[in-house]
Amino acid sequence: MSEPQSSLLLRKQLAELNKNPVEGFSAGLIDDNDIYRWEVLIIGPPDTLYEGGFFKAHLYFPKEYPLRPPKMKFVTEIWHPNIDKSGDVCISILHEPGDDKYGYEKASERWLPVHTVETILISVISMLADPNDESPANVDAAKEWRENYQEFKRKVARCVRRSQEDCL
Template sequence: MTFPEDYPFNPHTFRFNNEFYHPNVYPDGRLCISILHPAGNDPISGEAPEERWNPTQSVESVLVSIISLLADPNCSSPANVDAGVDYRKNRDVFESIVKKQVEASKSDIPKGFKMPESEKDFMPTAPAELEEDENFWYESGDDSDFGVDDFDEDDE
């Protein structure tokens, strides 16, 4: 996800770094989704202005839209025509290509990475509780706590 200097007035872009065979992903990895198209009316696109970017969109709402599009492609205006055709007419070919890409992408996973397996894995752990020191707020009795005297020499 890349944010422009004038964000949120213009949408960010979203791009997959690895091969991603999907009807709504261009061969170079850019994602084609209405919510990330610049605001305004574009009669050629066939998109209603309210489907396009507006500054009230949050990163979360964009990610939810992306996940939804990945699960349910828009094949009526594909960014990758071959993937769109395979998705509609040759689902077994489409799934075979996607599975190969998933297997190839596994080599990019860092060694030692542990895939979260449950909701618990996503929850932050509470920090260890600090022991309370009852003497924390009391003076030590030294004339010079913290290396400074409690009074100015001018006060003498």
């Protein structure tokens, strides 16, 4: 059986990211024998509450990639309105077109087969800097972000500190 297109495409991206790393994150595989499961380390973006943190996340690609999006899950504990308490990332570009039952999202904001690990992570890093509280995945974090920013900051700072300890 020849190698599926998805696997070739992911291999190509991995090689490219190893050759020309992108600022803000590093990427590799969870298990060298499984190209569909990636582990990334996101560096908390400068000038945000997450600055100084090292956040590990996993990306799970379906065999139908790039027709279907991967799922992304933070392994490091992180407090953010768009990341649920089990670490699952909720951003529109990881949602399949037509998935939006309630019509909150424009088709253009959803998954497209031109997205790569790099474009996904750029979106996630920008989400860290700029949460979207219209449709939160972690309601408590969203509420705090709006109404009790001091407490929100304190929780994020604790995550940043813990992420540094985990990395040592």
